[in-house]
Amino acid sequence: MIKIFKYLFVISTFSIFAFSNAIADPKKVGFIYIGPPGDHGWTYMHDVGRIHAERMLGDSISTTYIEGVPENADAVRAIRKLAASGHDLIFTTSFNYMDQTLEVAKEFPNVKFEHATGYKRADNVSTYSARFYEGRTIIGHIAGKMSKTNTVGYIASFPIPEVIRGINAFYLAASKVNPDIKIKIIWVFTWYDPGKEADAANTLINQGADIIVQHTDTFAPCQAAEKAGVMAFGQASNQEEFCPNAHLTAIEDIWGPYYAERAKAVVEGTWTSQDTWDGMAEGMVVMSPYNSKLMPADLIQEAINMEIAIKDGTLHPFAGPIYNQAGELVVPEGQNADDGMLAGMSFYVQGIDGEIPQ
């Protein structure tokens, strides 16, 4: 009997010790970035989110990040490095970290992982993304009204559903207000190469585009538009200071509240694997201030009304009828495209020229 008490005493002392230790130690939260935090685009906004989470949770978490991690086997090393160095929660912030994240997650079942914009989950891997296409609908509407040459240049990165969805949402909204609008698409096969992005922008401008839309990470296209005297939309963050006379608005990615919420869940031990896909209604996608020097007041009002309609669900960017390039009806009238179709979107809608590179 005494022996049992002895054991119980030892165990309880240990567990108290372990428990108090867990409270004293801040939870370590790691981030894997594809670019540098200073790109003023995609990675920059993730870093803003990281800092926000750190501010919100104070001493209960500490954060680190590894920047410029390529989307190949190197990513496994980087993620593993964070997992092995005692991180409790790791955010991998690019689509092509998907398999690498799952690979490392299998090795570290006690570490929680969060993969941005992907669709593969596990018990310790969540996915999260923002409905950027809601913003694309608004810039599409603006482009349709603002373009004088009826030609929009679109700089696309990689042919993944995320980018294709953006192109479709943009075009659907633009062609709705301007049936004559043409969209010229250049796939640059990089997220981050200021020189190449500027080349693509200049090529599109040279072919008559008077509005540049980008789905790459630097402000080089906006800058090229400024120089050429045409208009552009910023990407991921407000880029007005780099191209004040070209910048119409931008789709901003707001990750901070989500990062704070998930880190808090880890601190409190309530984290579970889930899939989050939030949009304007939840505040994950926000439009930058509309440029009143370029846009007429009624158009700004229209854009704001669209925001409200998207938030309350009366306007869906992919409301039927929607046809694909072959003319087949993919979303019938009166219905909206479901999340499954949106998540795996790999076709252009009717009216877009060209083919998605395979």
Added chain:
Amino acid sequence: MNLESLIGVIQIVLIATTPLVFASIGELVTEKSGVLNLGVEGMMLVGAVTAFVTLVITGSYFLAFIFSILSGIFMSGLFAFLVLILMSNQVATGLALTIFGIGLSSMIGKEYIGTPIDGLTPWYFVIFSFIIIFLISYFFYKTKHGLILRAVGESHTSAHALGYNVIKIRLYSILFGGSMCALAGSYMSICYAPMWQEGMTAGRGWIALALVVFSTWKPSRILLGAYIFGGVTILQMNLQAFGLRLPAQFFNMAPYIATMLVLVIISSNKLRIKLSAPASLTIPFHKGN
């Protein structure tokens, strides 16, 4: 396609190709003297950030380029000290220089990311890139000093036996290479895409290295190779924007395939290798041997 847009395309090609010309002509001179410097990417980045930061602080384009070239001389001087005096392995030292340059440029530029500047017109540099190719060609094949430099690259022992200072000649070649790479970098951060972003050269240094091989170590062919490279990239963008169905991935790798083909062709014939590659490339020189 009308004439105006054709001129537009040519302009974009010229602007996009110029940094490749600068970097590869610099590397060519270095390699002609028998030294392989794989640090092109790192030197370009340090050159780019130095020019950008100088411009933000002083507001002077002239000083920006001067300091940028000095930074190139500093970086390549470091390399020269290691490989010429300490006789370290050129390949390993060059790779280390690139990694060092990436880190150093990020550190210097940390505070300056996203600072807006007014870009400089690229046309002076485009013209200068053609002039420099002509000058280097002339130097190599029409002047005595060019001949000596090439001799050092072919057989440093013979050049040494003839009384030429091999170390000094190689030092100058390395420094010239470094300053050209820095110029390429400063062109990128001030003219081409006027901004500072970490790693903004995005692999152009490696392309420049490939171009030196592609050119079979001849200055005029650097121009050819660089313009094929830049031309294909811009051409495929134009075709895409026209809505043409083409495999964009193929066009992205086409220039690299061309480089590999040239490598295969020149290495299939022993005589051709002897005629094109500097014979003493990567071999360290010591007065004793």
